[in-house]
Amino acid sequence: MSENEKHGKGGVYSVKGEEFDRDSRYIPTRIVKDPAPGSDDYPVEPGRYRLVAAYACPWANRAIIDRDLLGLQDVISMGNPGPTHDADSWTFDLDPGGVDPVLGIPKLKDAYLKRFPDYSRGITVPALVDETTGEVVTNDFPQITKDLFFEWKDFHKDGAPDLWPEDRREEMEAVMERIYTEVNNGVYRCGFAGSQEAYDAAYERLFTALDWLEERLADSRYLMGDKITEADVRLFTTLVRFDPVYHGHFKCNRNKLTEMPNLWGYARDLFQTPGFGDNVDFQQIKDHYYKVHTDLNPLGIVPLGPDLSGWTTPSGRG
Structure with a gap:
């Protein structure tokens, strides 16, 4: 290496x-x-x-x-x-x-x-x-x-969700590709930018994509309609880390997730769905990023915040 x-x-x-x-x-x-x-x-x-x-x-x-x-x-x-x-x-x-x-x-x-x-x-x-x-x-x-x-x-268990619906698959693949390049990977592009110019470009790309998702979720409960798909799983794992880690540690700080009404409601809706929030450990998430990335956080100090109690409040997206 x-x-x-x-x-x-x-x-x-x-x-x-x-x-x-x-x-x-x-x-x-x-x-x-x-x-x-x-x-x-x-x-x-x-x-x-x-x-x-x-x-x-x-x-x-x-x-x-x-x-x-x-x-x-x-x-x-x-x-x-x-x-x-x-x-x-x-x-x-x-x-x-x-x-x-x-x-x-x-x-x-x-x-x-x-x-x-x-x-x-x-x-x-x-x-x-x-x-x-x-x-x-x-x-x-x-x-x-x-x-x-x-x-x-x-x-699969009886009643398992159809995470890859045939009738939406082509569109879903395109949505997931944009989520991966611009959001899942986009936060890392911000956090590990090696110059101001690279960071500025990464920041603009990330929030352009988040604005697109905010708009998409204005009239759709999930990314592909009224049922959970693989696209939702892939976006959720970035959203649930956004305020605890990416906003501060990776300088993705135009706004917090809690300040984007549709994305915040959508993320809470998923978090409160069995299989999602019960597989989230906020302390492990913060320990990992703040202790392992010593190039970004050389003292390894783990922030006590933010307040994460809002994740269990009603999402309003039922």
């Missing part, structure tokens, strides 16, 4: 050239219902895989929420690293003895190296690990959540 590269939650990012750039190269292996002959893909098999996902991380939080929404808790086990880590690996410091009770490892890196002894990229979450071998299968976070829906459908 060069002096211009740092390990981030969604991969290795670079500030070389002053503009934040996320390295989105992940392990491409998938877990699928019917692996093609000769492929490296793994078969869907209940009880075989462990989702390693930190509550602090927005990319991992997506997989945690989808697993709950689809009712896969008894089909795919879950291990949760603590909120802080060093440049080497996420660690299981919240578990007794600092060891994952199923995988028997103190660092997620151990599962990566067991399959790829010379693995040199970022040790990221979420990751799916094969419990039978202890080897990492994949850390491709957008593909993981997509496969939880399409490939594990036989094991």
Whole structure:
């Protein structure tokens, strides 16, 4: 890892050239219902895989929420690293003895190296690990959540939401792409800008997108209509971190989420939906960003605010 590269939650990012750039190269292996002959893909098999996902991380939080929404808790086990880590690996410091009770490892890196002894990229979450071998299968976070829906459908609970509705899918893919580039990644583009010019441009892009979402949600309960979809999961994990972290720590401070009426009501509506707010840990979120990003917060002081009690107030969007 060069002096211009740092390990981030969604991969290795670079500030070389002053503009934040996320390295989105992940392990491409998938877990699928019917692996093609000769492929490296793994078969869907209940009880075989462990989702390693930190509550602090927005990319991992997506997989945690989808697993709950689809009712896969008894089909795919879950291990949760603590909120802080060093440049080497996420660690299981919240578990007794600092060891994952199923995988028997103190660092997620151990599962990566067991399959790829010379693995040199970022040790990221979420990751799916094969419990039978202890080897990492994949850390491709957008593909993981997509496969939880399409490939594990036989094991979804009765009444599981249709997170990828066929009749809205093309539009939803476009909406999710804009959310990813301009919002999910946009807050990082602000926070890790390497120059005033890069920051100014990132700031304008982020709030242009948030204004677009504010307008979109003026007459629609959710992003794609009256039902929750994957697009909502992907936006929620950024919104729920906005005021506690991104507004101050990443300088995304034109306004708070609480000052955008439609987005704030929408975010509370989701937060109060089973599977969303019960998978949010605000303290872990704040501990992670403020303690791990020592380049942005060298003293590691974690703010006591903001007041987060508003998340449980009525959303008015029923």
